[in-house]
Amino acid sequence: xxxxxxxxxxxxxxxxxxxxxxxxxxxxxxxxxxxxxxxxxxxxxxxxxxxxxxxxxxxxxxxxxxxxxxxxxxxxxxxxxxxxxxxxxxxxxxxxxxxxxxxxxxxxxxxxxxxxxxxxxxxxxxxxxxxxxxxxxx
Amino acid sequence: xxxxxxxxxxxxxxxxxxxxxxxxxxxxxxxxxxxxxxxxxxxxxxxxxxxxxxxxxxxxxxxxxxxxxxxxxxxxxxxxxxxxxxxxxxxxxxxxxxxxxxxxxxxxxxxxxxxxxxxxxxxxxxxxxxxxxxxxxxxxxxxxx
Numbered sequence: 001x002x003x004x005x006x007x008x009x010x011x012x013x014x015x016x017x018x019x020x021x022x023x024x025x026x027x028x029x030x031x032x033x034x035x036x037x038x039x040x041x042x043x044x045x046x047x048x049x050x051x052x053x054x055x056x057x058x059x060x061x062x063x064x065x066x067x068x069x070x071x072x073x074x075x076x077x078x079x080x081x082x083x084x085x086x087x088x089x090x091x092x093x094x095x096x097x098x099x100x101x102x103x104x105x106x107x108x109x110x111x112x113x114x115x116x117x118x119x120x121x122x123x124x125x126x127x128x129x130x131x132x133x134x135x136x137x138x
Numbered sequence: 139x140x141x142x143x144x145x146x147x148x149x150x151x152x153x154x155x156x157x158x159x160x161x162x163x164x165x166x167x168x169x170x171x172x173x174x175x176x177x178x179x180x181x182x183x184x185x186x187x188x189x190x191x192x193x194x195x196x197x198x199x200x201x202x203x204x205x206x207x208x209x210x211x212x213x214x215x216x217x218x219x220x221x222x223x224x225x226x227x228x229x230x231x232x233x234x235x236x237x238x239x240x241x242x243x244x245x246x247x248x249x250x251x252x253x254x255x256x257x258x259x260x261x262x263x264x265x266x267x268x269x270x271x272x273x274x275x276x277x278x279x280x281x282x283x
Contacts, residue, residue, distance in 0.1 A: 042191070076246050077188055
């Protein structure tokens with residue numbers, strides 16, 4: 001096994017609306033990358049919470065990166081899951097990062113106060129592929 | 139003035155939060171709301187209906203929630219009505235970070251208040267809650283933001 005390449009990639013199916021709310025995850029050492037898709041509300045918030053908590057407890061996850069590029073909707077049920085995981089990870093020495101929040105979701109993020117306690121990362125890596133491609137065309 | 143009225147009563151099931159939200163979103167799109175305001179309307183409805191199901195009915199799916207929408211060229215008014223446990227202290231419930239569940243943020247009413255122009259809550263313990271939210275459209279009421 002090549003060190004640093006031991007990504008575990010899988011899909012979590014959030015029960016009620018499978019097509020709208022599937023989510024990819026990647027685990028790299030103690031970091032869990034979650035690629036949220038569709039709509040996150042009381043329909044699927046609890047499934048997400050259980051899935052994350054299982055990874056925290058069984059795989060020793062200490063950093064969670066929420067990738068929000070493809071998230072279409074979030075309300076306080078969804079934000080509650082993020083805050084709850086933050087509260088759970090901090091005493092364990094862990095942290096949460098949020099990446100690529102779509103513009104239309106930023107106001108709700110701001111109002112929730114999450115940006116005051118959680119690190120929001122600007123766009124990173126994802127678009128590199130595109131810019132690389134463009135670069136290669138030169 | 140042309141007024142459109144819609145009423146929908148549905149089981150207190152989580153998936154119906156999506157349906158209520160979609161209904162309002164469709165109506166908002168017909169009224170040419172800009173995308174960010176449409177998004178805010180969706181959040182407000184989502185919070186109100188989630189509150190009815192989670193708090194009003196304590197997640198018991200055998201009850202009913204009613205959403206009544208009235209729209210015109212001036213405004214959209216949305217009422218979310220349940221016959222659940224009611225809210226003993228509305229003022230307290232409407233404060234930030236008041237929630238009976240540690241994993242919830244207690245932000246439902248804050249979002250409704252911030253994203254709508256008016257918010258009015260009527261509640262009677264053991265009888266139910268009615269949330270009335272109003273959003274004024276376009277230039278007719280620009281000072282309300």
